[in-house]
Amino acid sequence: MFRILVSDAISEEGLAPLLNAEHIEVVQKKVSDVEEYLDQFDALLVRSATKVTEELLAKMKSLKIVGRAGVGVDNIDVDAATKYGVVVINAPDGNTISTAEHTFAMMAALVRHIPQAHVSVKSREWNRSAFVGSELYGKHLGVIGFGRIGSEVAKRARAFGMKVHVYDPFLTKARAEKIGVEPCTLDEVLSVSDIITVHTPLTKETKGLLGPKNLAKTKKGVYLINCARGGIMDEQALVAFLENGHVAGVALDVFEQEPPGDHPLLAFDNVIVTPHLGASTVEAQLHVATQVAEEVLKFLEGKPVTSSINLPTLSKEVYEKIQSFYNLAKKMGTVASQYMVEPVQEIAITYSGTVADLETTFITRSLLAGFLKPRVASTVNEVNAAMIAKERGIVFGEKFSTNSEGYANSIALTIYGEKQTFTIKGTHIPNYGDRIVHFNGFAIDFAPEGHLLYIQHHDKPGMIGQVGKILGDHQVNIATMQVGRQAVGGKAIMMLSLDKPLADSIVEKLSEVTDIESVKKIEV
Numbered sequence: 001m002f003r004i005l006v007s008d009a010i011s012e013e014g015l016a017p018l019l020n021a022e023h024i025e026v027v028q029k030k031v032s033d034v035e036e037y038l039d040q041f042d043a044l045l046v047r048s049a050t051k052v053t054e055e056l057l058a059k060m061k062s063l064k065i066v067g068r069a070g071v072g073v074d075n076i077d078v079d080a081a082t083k084y085g086v087v088v089i090n091a092p093d094g095n096t097i098s099t100a101e102h103t104f105a106m107m108a109a110l111v112r113h114i115p116q117a118h119v120s121v122k123s124r125e126w127n128r129s130a131f132v133g134s135e136l137y138g139k140h141l142g143v144i145g146f147g148r149i150g151s152e153v154a155k156r157a158r159a160f161g162m163k164v165h166v167y168d169p170f171l172t173k174a175r176a177e178k179i180g181v182e183p184c185t186l187d188e189v190l191s192v193s194d195i196i197t198v199h200t201p202l203t204k205e206t207k208g209l210l211g212p213k214n215l216a217k218t219k220k221g222v223y224l225i226n227c228a229r230g231g232i233m234d235e236q237a238l239v240a241f242l243e244n245g246h247v248a249g250v251a252l253d254v255f256e257q258e259p260p261g262d263h264p265l266l267a268f269d270n271v272i273v274t275p276h277l278g279a280s281t282v283e284a285q286l287h288v289a290t291q292v293a294e295e296v297l298k299f300l301e302g303k304p305v306t307s308s309i310n311l312p313t314l315s316k317e318v319y320e321k322i323q324s325f326y327n328l329a330k331k332m333g334t335v336a337s338q339y340m341v342e343p344v345q346e347i348a349i350t351y352s353g354t355v356a357d358l359e360t361t362f363i364t365r366s367l368l369a370g371f372l373k374p375r376v377a378s379t380v381n382e383v384n385a386a387m388i389a390k391e392r393g394i395v396f397g398e399k400f401s402t403n404s405e406g407y408a409n410s411i412a413l414t415i416y417g418e419k420q421t422f423t424i425k426g427t428h429i430p431n432y433g434d435r436i437v438h439f440n441g442f443a444i445d446f447a448p449e450g451h452l453l454y455i456q457h458h459d460k461p462g463m464i465g466q467v468g469k470i471l472g473d474h475q476v477n478i479a480t481m482q483v484g485r486q487a488v489g490g491k492a493i494m495m496l497s498l499d500k501p502l503a504d505s506i507v508e509k510l511s512e513v514t515d516i517e518s519v520k521k522i523e524v
């Protein structure tokens with residue numbers, strides 16, 4: 001049974017996939033109403049009201065996924081979520097059309113003074129000359145940020161006969177050509193546009209993008225629209241440029257602080273505002289809720305999600321192809337970590353054969369998660385494994401080879417520790433399972449599963465008997481035993497699979513046997 005907290009107002013109809021699932025309990029309450037049992041939720045669904053802070057994440061100890069029913073994740077501390085191994089997903093395109101339409105509604109309202117005229121008529125005035133506007137037709141529209149919403153706004157602008165100028169440093173030539181726009185520099189957009197609308201995320205680079213310096217580059221009489229995020233337009237600079245008459249009008253759906261309180265911008269007649277309504281349509285709310293509910297359900301059922309912010313995104317088809325290697329890699333990481341009980345500096349991974357052609361990023365993360373799990377107290381999984389490895393000074397890298405030395409596929413690791421270097425190679429055999437085929441320089445063949453016991457010894461008659469006797473004396477049953485040696489009479493290893501975990505006292509007894517060099521328990 002999974003428990004999901006829906007802490008903001010999210011379309012009930014959109015939540016249907018979760019509400020109808022048998023193994024899921026959905027609790028629709030504010031965080032403050034469930035303080036005492038925050039640690040019992042597996043998933044958290046929010047819009048923008050709930051602030052998913054590090055403090056909240058620390059309290060939600062069972063949390064596995066946060067779903068944002070919308071685009072912007074600035075109310076979620078994604079780094080902290082990554083640190084806690086919590087997947088963050090959003091609904092990237094469910095509200096695109098609504099927000100593009102809202103932007104257009106704001107544009108028309110702004111240049112035709114509709115809100116002001118509305119208030120005037122409602123006040124029983126009839127002042128037609130006070131509200132003379134301008135046409136959109138033939139005007140130059142600057143679109144800053146040409147992603148989903150920016151490009152939908154541009155389409156509508158063209159239908160209105162506007163000339164569209166686009167600035168987006170990440171817009172590829174191919175995409176620009178496909179949509180039929182000519183990308184410009186920021187300065188070009190600023191200097192040529194009669195109306196400028198922003199559609200970027202709020203980042204270090206976009207914060208204050210329309211500040212005093214760039215506003216000074218705009219045409220006198222420019223109209224500005226922000227239906228993206230408060231702060232992309234510097235609010236103090238807007239006040240200054242409205243006061244000096246350079247900016248003819250501003251339309252804002254978003255503010256640096258929401259609600260904005262008694263903000264000086266609200267005092268201007270030529271500033272029109274809405275309370276973050278871009279996505280507030282029945283359709284958008286149904287789409288984003290459905291998208292996020294379906295993704296959360298998939299995730300809780302162990303299927304890949306496609307709209308993750310902090311995990312590599314995987315399609316179902318890719319996931320199905322990598323799943324076996326993903327499992328093998330995790331087991332190999334777990335085995336290697338318990339063998340190398342010492343600080344590790346580097347993990348070099350070589351993917352060979354069929355696995356080398358797959359999306360290995362996810363496989364590598366799985367391997368790292370398996371490796372780190374026995375070493376770290378906190379949750380470690382594919383979400384945070386790379387981050388934790390980095391924090392611990394473990395460098396990792398992937399290599400690809402066409403030479404899989406007789407195996408259809410293989411994953412080989414070389415792990416560089418402070419005292420030793422360890423190698424391990426595994427392969428996945430369809431309809432048979434995972435096998436470790438090289439271990440610490442020995443050719444061997446065992447399944448990386450269950451309670452394993454590794455013994456390194458000198459190759460002498462009677463060694464197997466001595467080990468068997470000690471285990472038998474302690475009622476430990478051996479399920480399987482694989483042996484390997486480098487040369488007759490040289491170094492040799494045994495890998496035993498036991499029916500139950502081994503007590504440390506038995507490990508000590510085995511270590512005392514003459515000609516046994518080392519004994520290690522490995523739990524997979």
Ligand SMILES: NC(=O)C1=CN([C@@H]2O[C@H](COP(=O)(O)OP(=O)(O)OC[C@H]3O[C@@H](n4cnc5c(N)ncnc54)[C@H](O)[C@@H]3O)[C@@H](O)[C@H]2O)C=CC1
Nearest residue numbers: 071072145146147148149168170199200201227228278279
């Ligand atoms: N008012 C509302 O209710 C809503 C607001 N939004 C906001 O609208 C904004 C855009 O959303 P989408 O189009 O869905 O996002 P998107 O990710 O599809 O597009 C963002 C675009 O901004 C571009 N960009 C990034 N840094 C830039 C920079 N320094 N200068 C210029 N362009 C830059 C990116 O290359 C990308 O093409 C986001 O801030 C989102 O949070 C989204 C939905 C509803």
Ligand SMILES: O=C(O)CCC(=O)C(=O)O
Nearest residue numbers: 047048070071072279280
């Ligand atoms: O209405 C909402 O949930 C806010 C939508 C929004 O700003 C977004 O999706 O980024």
